[in-house]
Amino acid sequence: MDLSFSPEELAFQQEVREWVGANLPVDISEKVLGGGKVTKSDLKRWHKILFEKGWVAPAWPEEYGGTGWSAVQKYIFAEELTRAGAPELLGFSLKMVGPVIFTYGSEEQKAQHLPGILNGDVWWCQGYSEPGSGSDLASLKTKAVSDGDDYIINGTKIWTTGAHEADWIFCLVRTDDSGKKQEGISFLLFPMDLPGIEVSPIITIGGEHSVNQVFFTDVRVPKANRIGEENMGWTYAKFLLVNERNGIAQVGGKKRQLSRIKNLAATSEMAGGLLAEAPSYRQKITDAEIALMALEYSELRFLSGQKLDHAPGTEANMMKVAATQLQQTLSELFIEVAGYYGMPYDGFQDLTGSNEPSVIPDGAQGAMADHLYGRAATIYGGSNEIQRDVMAKVLLSI
């Protein structure tokens, strides 16, 4: 066992660092490092740069466009990108629907969708939750009724992130309600510009528009757009959920957050000295830093194939809970350090179209917005209560 990188791995790290330094657009990294808002067009630009280099999907098998890297190389790559201020690419495409398509899709579906996912031309969103089906996702009611070679879809999806910017949706629909709720679900792919689809924005507590409710009225989707077997969608959906949770530790992003907090504390006065030197602050930031170490090394253990001793298979559940709790701890600490300058609403310039610089000091930009939106982290992707249920069931063999 050896924690240090081999000479080859160090060389790889250097190669990635140099390439990212030369190719990541500065305006994008400045936004990411400074707490600014990364837009779809920023993300697309970076996506295409990575695609052209062949580094857009390291997690995918080589035959579908992956890089063939070892787990350590993938880790180094992700670390270097985060360190440099690269934004996280669109998970719905690369982490979620892509793997479902290359694992369960037909050859036609692979040929149709994988190129657009890889080159970033096609933007995806996820149709899972419904107003009555959140934690109890399998109770979903959006109906797909067979009509010759097509399904006719009626119903609604909610919390659909980026539906207003998406070209395609992967969507869970009910094709049978006669048996167990998990057994009548199918997994469909369809474009968002079909007749009968309406996207209605949901404004979240930070004043942002990123999630939506999507309404389907007699939307006609060919059966050829179904992944795998009819009524087997729950299997594919669960496969995808595990992938969703795998990425959720976001150790790199947390390191970035930690260093932003430290930078702000190092320039904030308190009691005639610096906040960074105050014992109460130091205890909190140290606690967070140690929690982050534990998260990082747990992730590395799981990446290297180790399982939980007591509840094998629930590694992703554990990581989701630990990571989102830490994320919220960090964001609380951030607004605490920001003091009174956590109070101004920093979205107001978007609303008023004001050109004046924000009153919030640079180091505290976005802290409150992150804090507010970050409350969703313990809710989405399976609430932390549900994650604990899953772990407990395995732990207690019930």
Next chain:
Amino acid sequence: MDLSFSEEQQLLRDSAERFVDQNCGTEYLRGLRDTEDGFSRDHWKTMAELGWLALPFAEDNGGLDGTPVDTLVLMEAFGRGLVVEPYLPTVILGGGVLQAAGSAAQIESMVEPIIEGNLLLAVGYAEPQARFDLFDVATTAAKDGDGYVLNGHKAVVIHGATADKIIISARTSGNRRDKDGISLFIVDSDASGLDKRPYPTVDGSRAAEIMLDNVKVGADALIGTEGQGLAPLEKAVDHAIAALCAEAVGAMKVLLDTTVEYTKTREQFGQPISRFQVLRHRMADMMMEYEQAKSMALVAALKVDSDDAEERRKAISGAKVQIGKSGKFVGQQAVQLHGGMGMTDELSVGHYFKRLTMIDVLFGNVDHHLKQFSAAA
């Protein structure tokens, strides 16, 4: 000992809750978003008519001689309805400074207009470098003939842009962090050299950065004794903290009630989610936090005028710590238990959560008041 509310206080509670339930809440707050003032002048007029603006002022000054417990009753109702009218800056803080140190002439010229709803005040007590220390004052007031000339930057002045007059703490002598040498001045908001940069705050209220560039004021602008402004400012801020704690209690109650109601009607896995033990325990914890906050808000109101400095400090800072912790738990868990709905601008939950988040910051967060409490012992 008697901790029951008087009949008058019950009546005040009833009338305040009726007003708030009929006129305030999330819809009202949303309606104020695109307005310039960020609050309702009609509400302000009604508050004047109901006598609320007169509540804490002495009878001799035309007020109702209300106690801090009367203020608590009113502020709890304000918390229940997310009231953003400038009651705290005008009546509690500004009025508090005037009552603590104002001259007879200042009181006579300003208290009546406040009570009638014709004069709005703001208090510039914070500065960008000062964090939560009221005595950390870099703004200067230099002698200029009979009067003074003010220079400096006052940060996050609540309702600073709509105030007719702004009370400014400025240094007339000493070093930036000396407790002596701070003086309070009342400055017209349209004074030459005073620049306001207004913005909304996260909770839907308003604040402004106030820049003072050679603002000239007369000798009659000085409130109290030159160089001795910290004590009256601290006194007014302590009253404001007590009031804010009561507001937080009102907000927490709404969150607890709403969450209990929601979990009884929201069904998942074929049953109301209130049947799940993990959520039941969470709500029992929310209730405990709420009740302890309520107890501490009462202590703050009962002891804010105590002559015993240690007793007053412990009551005020202790309450602010409890409110900060309870408000965080109740606010965050209310969002969590509402699931995605709790994250929306549409539901009230998020608005109360944001207000509680702001209340923790105002006048010093948990950390700050832990230190104040511990230093007082």
